Amino acid sequence: MRSIFLAAMLLGAGMLAGCQSNVPVTAPSISPTDLATQNKTAGKYAVYIQTGGWQKDVDTDAFTCSAWTFPTDFENGYVTSAQGAFRESFQEVKFVPGTLNPADLAAQGFDGQIIVYQGAMDAKFGITPGFWTNTPNAQVAFHGIVAVVGPDGLSGQSNVKGEGAGQTTGSCFDIDDAIAAAGTNAMKSFIVNAVNTSKLNVLEMRAKGAEQAKSPTS
């Protein structure tokens, strides 16, 4: 009886000590076939990818594992993966640390600037109880804005979203794997959508520019 009590105490102490765990999110791997088109868009573009907004302590609204918190840096590898995807999609890109005004863009020989702003993010986890095993699961969503600035200023802005889910088998101790998988999937989805949206906005800007060039000037 005493040993059972001791074991329960140890388990309880272990649960409390393990209430916080850092989650290692791996960088998403994006291949050209993940993108809407494999053709590179012509032109030279300055690309600004905002960072620093997606670090979060993930917890749950539910009762199970409610004492657990998972500090997560979802941006691990975000910039590298996004840069790779932009390089695959545009003829020439240069990554810049901030936004440029149209005059600077022209002076530096850019056809335009692509900006990927970070927006809201949601991340949560839960446990689905099973007959023999429990299934920790997590959902992550990133929201952002893609803007394209051309020679005449802002050409277009669009909302972009990336969602991902992950699950594993086990207990509260195993939730970090589910969060990491959900984070990687959501990041991949966000980057793919951001690149596809950028391409669309750039093509619109170029079409508008070509139309203006064709129209007679008074």
Next chain:
Amino acid sequence: MKWLGMAMLGIVMAFGVAGCAKRPSQNVYNYDEVGKSSAVSFGTVVSRREIDITGKNTGTGALIGGAAGAGAGSYIGSGAGSYIGSGDGTAWAVAGGALAGAVIGAIAEQSAADRKGVEYVVVLESGVTLTIAQDVGEKDVLLNPGDRVIVQNSGGYQRVLPAANLPTQIERPKGIKIIDPEPTQ
């Protein structure tokens, strides 16, 4: 009757405390934001308006209210059971009390969570236009159209902060240059 009073007082106190919970605002940061850098963008406020924010109803109000109502119902039922139903009316009184308490609790929680806020329309330096709804804290500065602001993204929470006090130009921060000692011969 003492029971009923206690139950109602419990509900009111629970939501009084819940209503005092601090929400992120200009001057209030969550514990998980501390020690982490955030992404910022500069912009200008183009409009501001007051908004109503619907608070999150967790169901705790209904739960507490239901329990308190059941307790009160049990007290009433045991005392007045002789005329609530035929014979023992305690069960009916408990059920009725739980239902009434749950409804009152849910309404109390919702009204404690509902609040006023502001919505800003901000144009960023790139020309991108955003609308951002914000809770307003006690010491927050309400921003006016034309005000220079920074939009901070901290763990997905976007905070509109005054930036009128920030310079528009600074000298490049100096690092520390390391000079190796001249080799002695």
